[in-house]
Amino acid sequence: MPETGIGLFPDVGGAAWLPFVGGGWGEYLGLTGARLKGSDAKRLELATHYVPAWTEEKEKAFLARVEETGDVGGALDEQAAPVDGSRTALDDEVESYFHGKESVPAILEGLRAAAGGSEFAARTLEGMAGLSPSSMCATFEQISRGRELAGDVERVLEMEFGMTQAMMREPGGDFYEGIRAVLVDKDGKPSWKHGIEDIESVSRDVGMYFVPPETGWTKNDA
Template sequence: ITPRLIFISYRLRSACRLQRIQGHVMSTKAGSEVLFEKVGNAGVITLNRPKALNALNLTMIRHIYPQLKKWDKDSETDLVIIKGAGDKAFCAGGDIRAITEAGKAGDSLTQDLFREEYILNNTIGTYQKPYVALIDGITMGGGVGLSIHGRFRVATEKTLFAMPETGIGLFPDVGGGYFLPRLQGKLGLFLALTGFRLKGRDVQRVGLATHFVQSDKIVSLQKDLVDLKSPSNSDVAQLLDSYQEQMGFLYMFVFVGLLLFCCFRLFSAGSVEEIMENLKKDGSAFALKQTETLAKMSPTSLKLTFRQIQEGERMSLQEVLVMEYRLSQACMRGNDFYEGVRAVLIDKDQSPKWKPSTLSGVSEQAIEECFSSLGERDLKL
């Protein structure tokens, strides 16, 4: 072996070692809570807090956003895939406890997290390259924001989708005012007010996911995705279609058709009070269950959410996010968010003391003020 070959071999080993080190640094620089990898021409994001069901915090947001912007400009990145670590959740929501503590202490996290999360949601909604969210497991709140605005959302039989915010004195944010009123009939309003949980195939059937794939095929699907050469959106769609198992018409009609019918009949109303009246008059098992559910929710959140869905139907995603930032800050100034988190997540007595405690106690003026401009503090996209 000549000295030149020895030198070339050394340089190759050094280059490979450098690539491994760079890859490791790329994967760990977010404090391991979110991992980034380049696999072929695909950028892969892994939410890496499995013990916390991959709940999204500000540190993760501050790493995901610049990485997405970087990959969007990188000519060697053709596709982005986002997934959750572990076998239980894609992302079960935001770091609610941290926001609660910050709000009580007057910390700026209550502004920063919502602002930066919504900016990230908008980035995903306007992303130019194929963006594939593998929502294999629990997908709620902040996890919905990381997936729903992307072009492709792949559900599995383990997917559990919900926007349960009215139960903790919030509202279905992260662009909920945009995608929920665009679902069929009154389904979006129903999901927003009640926090109803959709599972598995139904998530795709109602249009929240674009595809349904069995969870044991997700690893194979991801491999085939990263093997695509310079894929267009249509290339990705064609691959996802090849993995998708078709569901029978009878199945689709029995549950989803009935749900849509019930939602349209009972939730077509001009106010939350009218919806409650519809439910009581109906008297069916479904109606009684929803009456019971809504009675547990924050009256202020219910009225905020009803108005949010009404307004959002006519807005762009960007306009909705500006509106929702105003609502988030109104909730941070109020009582019900802190009380809801106490009752549901901290003390777990499931008995929140809402203020006001009734729908009639929530004035139109109070709701109107929540939608008011924040002036210089408004969200800017």
């Protein structure tokens, strides 16, 4: 979920599932844009199957099995590899720095305190320093509110529609700068509206992204 790198947030329903990836993983993925390996996605129950290498031979066997039985899940079962669901050292680190924190500044404070002795903390802190502070704070609040909405997709989409409109209306907002830096000019050097040193004030002002849009919301907008 790379949206904090373009001044946005994990939209199109991110708040319907990120809050429920346990152990701080939802916050970690949403805030940092970190990528999961296939086996980790399966271990965290974000994927139903893990196939390490999808070769032409496996593809033919899969399609033949589906054609024969009509059972997609069963055909995938035959190609999938087992995944060890045991807790890992990465789980411990993600939970330590991202689970149960009250704000993005609190997460950053914990990472800074540990950066001297933890490669994970140092690497994560460095990565977050280049992301949009406004987007990270909005994403953190989005995940918190999504947890309260208990996976109600319609209400989640309504909230995220409002967030998108607010970010697009914000004068000098990060969304336009992020798109410029990553997708238009591709210089990879966004100049965010706020610096990471302003994260405390940005976190306090995050409510501006959760004001219902002036146009309202109807099911036809979906």
